[in-house]
Amino acid sequence: MVTLKGTLPSLLLGTLLTFTSGALGANPGLVVRITDQGLEYVAQEELLALQKKLHKVTLPNFDGDVRIKHFGSVDYGFHRRLNGSFDVKVKGITISVNLLLDSEPSGRPKVAVSSCSSHIHDVEVDISGDLGWLLNLFHNQIESRFRKALKSRICEIIQDSVTSELQPYLQTLPVTTKIDHLAGLDYSLMGAPQATDQTLDVMFKGEIFSRDDRSPVAFLAPVMNLPEEHSRMVYFAISNYAFNTASLVYHKAGFLNFTITDDMIPPDSNIRLNTKSFRAFVPRIARLYPNTNLELQGAVVSAPCLNFSPGNLSTAAQMEIEAFVLLPNSVKEPVFRLGVATNVSAMLTFNTSKITGFLEPEKIQVELKESKVGLFSVELLEALLNYYLLNNFYPKVNDKLAEGFPLPLLKKIQLYDPILQIHKVGGFSGALRIWGGGW
Incomplete structure (x- = not known):
């Protein structure tokens, strides 16, 4: 009471x-505490x-x-x-x-x-x-x-x-909110609000789901504990559950897949996506497919999980990239397959009504997984892939993160003077705490 x-x-x-x-x-993905x-x-x-x-x-x-x-x-x-x-x-x-x-x-x-x-x-x-x-x-x-x-x-x-x-x-509190044509946000209450002498806690599902095919998520949200502080009017605690369900949706929809063709390479690049350019380090490919263009098709192997640690957010992306030679009559023949790994730092920002994000990747590491044209060094390909990922793939993802997702706020309510902190909850899970000064 x-x-x-x-x-x-x-x-x-x-x-x-x-x-x-x-x-x-189950545990909520987001908790709002009103002090x-x-x-x-x-x-x-x-x-x-x-x-x-x-x-x-x-x-x-x-x-x-x-x-x-x-x-x-x-x-x-x-x-x-x-x-x-x-x-x-x-x-x-x-x-x-x-x-x-x-x-x-x-x-x-x-x-x-x-x-x-x-x-x-x-x-x-x-x-x-x-x-x-x-x-x-x-x-x-x-x-x-x-x-x-x-x-x-x-x-x-x-x-x-x-x-x-x-x-x-x-009733103006959103239960489900459209994020884009792929995803929606579930902010349904998971039970009646819980009250103490000094606080009122409201627990939301905080799950991002596919608008085309909503299916149960295979993992649960972690238990979250809000700090025993009462200096501000409202506190938000968001676990990595919300972000990781988003990762599942966009991964399943193929949003993280990509294709690299020669016309996407800068004109002044020393390496082109054709067999002639590859001849120096993959001699066999030039003999088998002379003067033929290549195409690289990449996909993230599994939905990346966002990890929380005190003051830090990170994820590790594992990709596979398959190379094809483009034969006449639009035939694509696979020639080699690469494994790509990179660590990514994530930054989150918060304004009066939504959370936005930004990814900052480290240099990728490339490994030759399979080849039909013999073994070869992947160092030149690392430079090419780094250029593409930094200038095309991650900007695309960051544009999506910049759109953000809204917090569950009643109509005409906006928060001011927010403070954002990141805390480790346990294992590989964590919580993002937003301290809202008021509304």
């Missing part, structure tokens, strides 16, 4: 949030909105009777058709609301009011007009009736606001 508290002149709101228990079948500072901010916004609504409260007509010394029993009625006016001052409103937060089967959040009570310390009514002097004689009874009517209206306003405003607003 967590309490939201906020103060405004003559108004105190205390909101109690209770949560249904939800057992998680007491964030909850306090939400409470202040609620206070402002509620105060505006209280200023617009329309009180019902009511009648009554009271016994006044020297006058006897007096019947009175308050109706909107009376001439004159009156001022009502309400002091010391205390409101306690129990909100039940849960998740729908679709993974969207839902909220309902389970109980509501209010207390008004004092109501002062000042009546003007022709009958004001008379009505002021029994102002205590009138103020009592006003207090009772206001208490009832306050909880009606809160119930209506939760149903007609808060619940639809929570």
Whole structure:
């Protein structure tokens, strides 16, 4: 149970949030923690909105009777058709609301009011007009009736606001989001939010999936523990699960495959993709296929996994590149196969609504795996492949990473003053922690 508290002149709101228990079948890929500072901010916004609504409260007509010394029993009625006016001052409103937060089967959040009570310390009514002097004689009874009517209206306003405003607003939290024509992002809730005295944790699936063929992921997200810090309003913790599911999708779709042809080589290059150029270090290929162009087809062997370590992100890419000679009638005949390995550093950046990335590869290492044209040195090919990967392959991947993927934020919410940290969780898994200053 967590309490939201906020103060405004003559108004105190205390909101109690209770949560249904939800057992998680798997670990979330992303956790959002709202601290007491964030909850306090939400409470202040609620206070402002509620105060505006209280200023617009329309009180019902009511009648009554009271016994006044020297006058006897007096019947009175308050109706909107009376001439004159009156001022009502309400002091010391205390409101306690129990909100039940849960998740729908679709993974969207839902909220309902389970109980509501209010207390008004004092109501002062000042009546003007022709009958004001008379009505002021029994102002205590009138103020009592006003207090009772206001208490009832306050909880009606809160119930209506939760149903007609808060619940639809929570529905703006994205459950699935399109990234591009290949991938989508699953931000469905994995259970009801979990609360302590100082924090509210919301757990999201955080999985990137194929839009054409969504199938279960073969690995689970790691367990994440957020730091026991409360200096900021909101914290995000993202495990490598989100990034590695993205790697699976794009690898399966062939996004990481590539083809190198001679027209992609710089005009001033000393090596061309043809058998004449290869004659110096692969003599047999020139004899078997004189003056014939070559084509290199590359593919990443398996989806690269992103590894987290304190302050660092890295991955290791294993590629296979197969060389073909381009024969007449569009026939491609394989001649040799290469293995390529490289280590890659990854950098992530964060703005007010999304995470973006950038890869910085090290020099590749090339190994001859199979050859139909005899053994040969791969050193010249290393230079050619390094040029292509650095100037074509990685820029393509970085352009995609620069598009980024959005964080699960409600409509009209943006974070400011973010801090990004990388922490090792255990084994080869880790978590990216984003400390958002506020919204």
